[in-house]
Amino acid sequence: MGEPGNDGSGRGGRRQEVRSQIALAAMDLFAEQGFESTTVDRIAEQAGVGRRTFFRYFRSKEDAVFPGHDERLADVVERLRTTSDEADPLQVLTEIAGLVLDMYVAEPQVSLKRFELTRQVGALRDKEIASIDRYQRVFARYLRRCWAAGADAELHAAMAAAAVVAAHNQVLRSWLRAGGSGDPHVQLRVAMAVVREKFGGRDPGAGEVVVGVVRTSAPANEVRGRVEDALRHIAT
Template sequence: MADTCAAIVTALSATSKPVPVYIPAMSEPATPAPRTRYGRTPHGRRKVRSALALAAMELFAAQGFEATTVDQIAEAAGVGRRTFFRYFRSKEDVVFPGHDERLAEVVERLDAADPAADPMAVLGRTAEVVLEMYLAEPEVSLKRSELTREVPSLRDKEITSIDRYQRVFARYLRDRFSGQPGGDLRAAVVAAAVVAAHNHVLRQWLKSGGALDAMQMLRDALQQVAGAMSGQWGEVPAAEAGENVVVGVVRTAAPAGVVLKHLEEALRDLC
């Protein structure tokens, strides 16, 4: 009997096919690709700031400044709301990216300037640094120019920004002209003249659509300012007793050269 059972088991083992067993492979969890964190480097922060500014300008142009929200700007730039507020306090600030950073750089440059250097040369190089901020991002600068013409609050903010640069320039010059006759007045006038030259060049560059060589234009303009300011600054002598001093201010459309010619002729007749 035992022999018969063994024979049956042997026969079944020989004729039966093995049943394959499939064990599903355990797939490894997908590792998400690391996100690029542009904001970790100075270059990366400028890139994010520029992207936000450009996205904002395009949205402002398309749907208006008031109708555009911070969330829309962040989404258009491909970043989150929190990232936006790491760079800007409000959507008004996004119109002027980098101004606070550049103003700090200007202050640092002037504080570190050689006390023996020509103050006009120092101020000229510093004005170039400010202009470079606009030239480095021409698309943003051109769109901002269009926007500030349409939105009064932004125009006021731009004027305030310009005034900050002028006050920094004047403070530097007051230190350089300290102790000189009329030093405070000279500092205020020169600072205003340098800023006016910078703004004039910037406006011409913007009107050209960014085609002009603004940096060379600024250097030429500052040379004219330096030439105009190279005279002696001192106390204005008081009029002697018995002299009549008359100052007239007349609004005219005549060119400056014509007005100057008439003044020279009038003074010649008086002398």
């Protein structure tokens, strides 16, 4: 979470292609010769475009790795600000996590290269982490607002926001480690169901059913018995 890469404009394939080409060239150079000593001119040259073209797509060197950082975070802030109070907050964050994931999935090659690069260049890794933290703080602030009435709302909001980000990042990391193939959205839904199981009790969604299964060596009959006990506590 935090360093999205999708263009999102309607101009389609060609624009996206040039953009990816520049981003990949930039990241190759950062990995080879370091972030500081790589110039925009060198990136443009490597990508086979002019300097002006570079700046049509990216504002800075850093922007080529983590495009549109501030704007995207501002979008999320605005979206959360205007979300209905009726909405289930963790469902809202599930959707936002899905949108962030979309941005990675839209450009697998760029996402893979970035994943590799941030493991090599500490300074970029730190920038990525700082960006992730900003999302986490925005999520925590939103949950605090939603849960303001509850006891320890601040603690729960901080923990739940951290869990949302951890779930997203875990799914993203698995997808990247597997070479960026396939659709990780199913995994994200599963992971977010776990987050909601842990933290959703503060504001349960209407009609929603979450079944959490924990592996155990107990016989299925005993599990069934315990489940039946638990069900007795649910209103019919």
